[in-house]
Structures are given as C-alpha cells and as structure tokens.
Amino acid sequence: MTSDKARYWLLALPALAVMAIFYIWPLVNIWAISVTEPVPGFGNYVQGAESQAVTTSFVITFRVAALTTVFCVILGYICAYAIANTIRRAKPLLIALVLLPFWVSVLIRSFSWIVLLGRSGIVNDALRDVGVIERPLRLMHNEFGVVLAMVHVMLPFAVLPLLANMRGISPAYTDAARGLGASELTAFRLVYLPQTLPGIGSAALLVFVLSLGFYITPALLGGGRVLMVSEYITYQIQEFLNWGLGSALSVALLVATALVLVIAGRFLNLKNALLERS
Template sequence: MRTRFRITQASLPWLLIAPPLLLVSVFYLYPLAQVLFISVTEPAPGLQNFALLGTSASIQHMLVTTVRVCATTTAVAVLLGYVVSYAMTFSSPRARNLTMVLVVIPMWVSALVRAFAWVALLQRQGLVNSLLMASGVTERPLSLVWNELGVVIGMVHYMLPYAVLPLFSSMRDIDGRCITAARGLGASRWQTFWRIFLPLSLPGVIGAAVLVFVYSLGFFVVPAILGGGKTVMVAEYVRLQIVELLNWGQGTMLAVSLLVSVTATLGVAIRLLGAKRFFGHGGGAA
C-alpha cells in the first residue's frame, strides 16, 4: 500500500523556506557551532579561554582600544551624518538626489583602496600635511596616520553612509505639519529643532549609532593599514592569534565574544526601538 504525499496549505510555507534554511544551517550555523566548540576545547576542555577576558592585560587593552575607537567613530559619524541628513531633508529634490548619490558612491569603492588613499593623504609627506605647512598652520608634519587618529578618520569615512541612510529615513518620515505648527505658534527655528524635530528623529539617531558601532566592531582592513600595527582591534587580534600564533582557542574565544556582543547590542536596540522602527521605519510621523 503506497502512501501519497500531499502538499497542504499549512505545509507549503515550510517547504518554501526549507532550502534556504538548509543552506544557512550548512554554511553558517554549522561553522559557528565549530567555532564555539573549538573555543571551549582548545587547548583543553573548559572555559579557561573565556577567563582570559578578565585576566589577560593584553586582551583587556585590545578590547578597551576597540571600544574606544568604535565609540569615537560612532559619535563622529552620527554627528556628521545628522548634519548631512538634516540638510537633505530640507533641500530641494535635485540637491537631495545629488547629495544621496555623493553619499552612496563611496560605498562602491573597496575599503582597501580607500585605506591606502587615506595613507597617501595623511602621511608626513602627504597632501594634508603639505597644505598645513604651506598655510603656516604648523611648522612640522603632524602624525595623522599609523595611529589611532588615522584609524578613526578612515573608519568615519567608511561608516558615514551607514549613518546617513537611517538618519535620513527617520527624518523623512517626520510629519512636516509638526514643524509648521510649531513655527505658527511662535517657536523660533532653534526651539522648533530642539523641542520638535530632534525628539522625533531620535529613533533614527539610535538606529544609526547601533548600526555604525556594531559594524565598526568587526573592522579589519582599515585599522590594519591606517593603524600601522600600533592600534590593534579585535578583528586583527583574532587574525594574529589564529594565523600567526596558531592559538585557535583564544582566537575563536574572541570571535564568539564578538558575536555575542553584537547580538546583545542589536537585541537591546530592538527592545528599545521595536523591530519595525529599527529595521525600516523612522517612526517620527504623526
């Protein structure tokens, strides 16, 4: 007796998502499980690798550097992105489209190319130092690259579009009638911005800050080139442990810790803003 398999309406969604779920499990979840397994088994089973987060001075220094650089990058990128997004919101359609093109175009350029471009601009004989000395601002070249300042400059340049896009989306959704009503009731431009526009745009600010910070945590190319080996962040430290020192236990432990930190940060942001606001809606419209 043969049993005939019948596709019901209830089983159809599961059949449609089964292939991508299988691919995700094989090429993403399984490697993650391997990384987690190695982090608690090398060089011996246990949590001794994770204990290094609280006992190793070098790891703690690297983590502090990573958080400091990412926080600085986030603050500067969101501030600059807010100014650009605000100007786009109240500009003409032609100017807005042109600004959007200028914001998006750098995203198509390789991070490696941009990093080496900043090296050419910021080095002691580069264009920036040449202009500063020629204008009399400084008598000797400034140290602008191969240090933490160079890393922040390169990361802000890379992350600026990721701050502008969610900020502009949030500001675009703000109901213009709120601004008009405030001005009609006698509020100045500053009062309207401070008491109406800024609070309504805060979901976009938080979303942009979380996106920039989370993305910055895993940066490798920009810190490696512009830091010159003096500003070591978590991604470069993981490469050092696994590729050069063959210390798979510490390397995978840091990778797992980074994944947990990113997931926790996103979870807190989604809890504060709600999934709809965080992923696709500025939430400022009245």
C-alpha cells in the same frame, strides 16, 4: 490555514538551509575549537580574561566604535537633514553622492587616507608649505587616524537610516509650531528632533555594531598601535597559530555584540528600525 503554513515553510526552508550551512554551522565549529584546542575545557576563555593585551584590545575596540558612532551620527544627521529638506530635483543626486563610497573598495579608501595622513602625505606637506608646522604631525598610527578613516567608511550607514526616518516626518508639524510663534530653533528642538530619535537610535546601533568587528581600516591606519579585537584575532590565528584563543575571542566578540543588540532592543524597536532602513 494548514496549507498556507506548509507553503510558508516550503518557501522559508531554502533560506533557513543556507543560513544553517553557511552561518550557524561555522559558528558552532568556532565555538567547538575554542573549547577543544589545545586542550578540552574553557582554558582559552580564562586565558583571554586574564590577559592584559586582550582586555586592552577590547577597551580600544569599544572606545573606537563609540567615537566613530558619535561622529557618524552627528555628521550623518546634518547630511540627512540637508537632503530631506532640499528641493526635490536635487535629492537623487545627493543620495547618489552618499551611496558613491559603496562603489569603492574599503581597502582603496583606507590607502587613500594613508596617502593623505602620512608623514610625507598631502596634509602634512600642505601645512608645512604654508608655514603652519615645521615638523610633520602624527596623523596616523594612532586612534585619531583610525577614527577619522572609520567615520569616512561608516558615514553612509548613519545617513541612510536617518534619511529614511526624516522622509516620513511631515513638515506640517514644524510649520504649525512656527505659526504658533515658536522660533525656528525652538520648532526644531521641540518638534522635529524628538521625531528623529528612532532614526538616531537606528543609525547609532548600526554604526556601532559594524564598527566592533571592523578590520581593514584599523589594521592599516593603526599600524599595529591601535589593536582592535578583530586584528588581535588575526594575529593569534595567522601569526601564532593559536586557533583556540583566536576562536575564543571570536566567540567573546560575538557575545558582546549580541549583548549590545539585546540592550539596544530594550530602548529601540529593532524590527521597525530594520524595516525603516530597508
């Protein structure tokens, strides 16, 4: 038993060393900067807590992340359900289509939405040509454009956990419910849907946590008017060279994300959720 433990730690040490060097040590440095610059103490955290701009950016961040999560879970559920219940020969193609956006840079996808949603973009030009509108609609540089583009980017992260969950559900349960006289809608609502709740929770948690730290798409589609925390941190460090406040906000965002995981852990089995996704 002792030799097995020693062998286990020998195998785990390289991964632990990489994590300590490239993840834990930078986090420690960020925390150290937040309490040492420009002066020692927790002044940066107090400044952030008292700043209306910081409060607004956190509210916008959580609101955009929540909206993105809701739409991704709804659309992801529909896509995953269609894939899970289609004929076997079509499933590889449909899964490949879900994974296809991963092969395209997030930056390129965000610029594509700018081409579509701009004042002289494809959508406005098409609506104006058919006489639906007279003046261009404001489809970007607001939360609508940011959420729409983020849903496009995050949707695969919702589909995959849901699909993994649905593939483990036997159709015999709904068939039995239909055989006992339940309608198709009743069988779905009372039998199938409850079994997919773990997948819904996993998809929602994954999309929400990733959306909290999103930067590229909100920065491009928001146009500086939808200022999420990640973009606010970038302004503080790059534009104002305020490393102390920027580091403090980074730590605050990390703590907020950790709290989300802790709260979710009380309702979800995170270990099973991660194994299910893998």
